[in-house]
Amino acid sequence: MTPLVNVNLQRLNTLAVPSVAANFVRATSITDLRDALAWAQQRQMSVHLLGGGSNVLLPERIDGLVLQPALRGVEVLEEQGDTLLVRSAAGENWHRFVQFCTAKKYYGLENLSLIPGLVGAAPIQNIGAYGVELCDVFDHLQALNRSTGEVEVFDKNKCEFDYRESVFKQRLRNQYIVVSVTFRLSRTPQIHDHYPAIKQELLGLKRSAITPEVIAHTVMELRRRKLPSPDQIPNVGSFFKNPIISVESFEKIREMYPDVAAYDVASNQKKIAAGWLIEKAGWKGRTEFGVKVHEQQALVLTNPNRGPAKQVLMLAKAIQSNIKARFDIELEQEPQFIE
Numbered sequence: 001m002t003p004l005v006n007v008n009l010q011r012l013n014t015l016a017v018p019s020v021a022a023n024f025v026r027a028t029s030i031t032d033l034r035d036a037l038a039w040a041q042q043r044q045m046s047v048h049l050l051g052g053g054s055n056v057l058l059p060e061r062i063d064g065l066v067l068q069p070a071l072r073g074v075e076v077l078e079e080q081g082d083t084l085l086v087r088s089a090a091g092e093n094w095h096r097f098v099q100f101c102t103a104k105k106y107y108g109l110e111n112l113s114l115i116p117g118l119v120g121a122a123p124i125q126n127i128g129a130y131g132v133e134l135c136d137v138f139d140h141l142q143a144l145n146r147s148t149g150e151v152e153v154f155d156k157n158k159c160e161f162d163y164r165e166s167v168f169k170q171r172l173r174n175q176y177i178v179v180s181v182t183f184r185l186s187r188t189p190q191i192h193d194h195y196p197a198i199k200q201e202l203l204g205l206k207r208s209a210i211t212p213e214v215i216a217h218t219v220m221e222l223r224r225r226k227l228p229s230p231d232q233i234p235n236v237g238s239f240f241k242n243p244i245i246s247v248e249s250f251e252k253i254r255e256m257y258p259d260v261a262a263y264d265v266a267s268n269q270k271k272i273a274a275g276w277l278i279e280k281a282g283w284k285g286r287t288e289f290g291v292k293v294h295e296q297q298a299l300v301l302t303n304p305n306r307g308p309a310k311q312v313l314m315l316a317k318a319i320q321s322n323i324k325a326r327f328d329i330e331l332e333q334e335p336q337f338i339e
């Protein structure tokens with residue numbers, strides 16, 4: 001195993017920031033992963049994991065080793081009645097995996113169609129969209145312990161999933177490499193059409209006409225319409241998490257803006273749309289430091305000039321401090337900064 005040197009990562013991150021990895025390995029097996037970790041350890045080098053690069057901010061130079069888990073393969077592990085356990089290796093493309101399952105009538109993943117990235121990164125932030133989160137269909141994952149080199153199994157409890165969170169972003173940050181993820185899917189159609197945008201799209205359709213395939217198609221249509229494709233306009237999807245605030249804070253905002261919307265997350269907490277806050281603060285469509293707040297979706301920062309991550313961070317910080325001053329709400333950044 002010999003790492004590639006001075007690898008240009010601009011095409012390997014969807015924000016298209018210029019970045020060079022001093023050393024780069026694309027690992028297609030667990031042996032490759034172990035060899036790469038040993039190689040870096042011998043040189044006392046830091047190791048940074050990169051999947052599809054759709055949720056990261058990369059610096060202009062990464063001096064250590066950038067390691068891309070690229071293991072491939074999908075298999076049905078078990079089938080009992082209507083339920084199937086389907087395992088995907090970490091390096092499979094997420095959307096292609098969803099399409100594969102939907103075509104085979106292994107249902108449960110349809111609402112998560114068209115999310116960029118690789119399967120191995122999906123549990124890291126418990127990806128979610130249109131009313132479904134990865135944890136709703138998750139069974140277990142296998143992850144390589146970076147210190148011992150052993151493969152360990154994590155069930156749902158051990159992953160400590162939460163809204164755009166897991167143990168791998170918190171307590172066990174940078175300690176494991178996900179090598180496979182196993183989903184509990186069903187041959188019986190699972191319809192999740194409660195999300196307002198989906199409901200709206202399906203108005204007028206008979207209940208019996210709403211199949212998982214229709215849901216997948218609707219989600220893809222909505223995403224294509226509302227979100228800029230990174231191939232055309234570099235971006236990392238939502239740049240901020242939707243903040244969870246107290247009912248009191250929400251009521252204060254509602255006094256000023258009666259049209260504010262929020263979802264209940266607990267008896268005394270609400271989740272409010274970060275995009276709404278950013279839009280109300282007047283940022284939608286604005287360009288600063290060469291970085292643009294998308295004109296259709298204020299939660300998405302775009303990098304049309306393919307400038308460095310520090311410029312994106314400057315705009316993000318300006319938005320964060322403005323939202324804090326205006327609504328007394330802290331916006332938390334969603335993409336991970338790799339140092």
Ligand SMILES: Cc1cc2nc3c(=O)[nH]c(=O)nc-3n(C[C@H](O)[C@H](O)[C@H](O)COP(=O)(O)OP(=O)(O)OC[C@H]3O[C@@H](n4cnc5c(N)ncnc54)[C@H](O)[C@@H]3O)c2cc1C
Nearest residue numbers: 049051052053054055117118120121127128178236237336
């Ligand atoms: C247009 C667009 C739309 C998006 N829409 C959504 C959405 O609807 N919902 C949503 O949740 N997200 C969304 N995202 C964010 C992103 O697609 C997901 O977070 C995705 O799971 C990231 O996968 P990736 O392979 O690109 O990971 P990367 O961006 O490469 O990495 C993300 C993090 O995971 C770590 N990582 C990567 N692979 C592994 C591994 N095998 N083991 C351990 N750690 C690893 C990295 O070190 C990094 O910290 C969107 C992004 C874009 C560009």
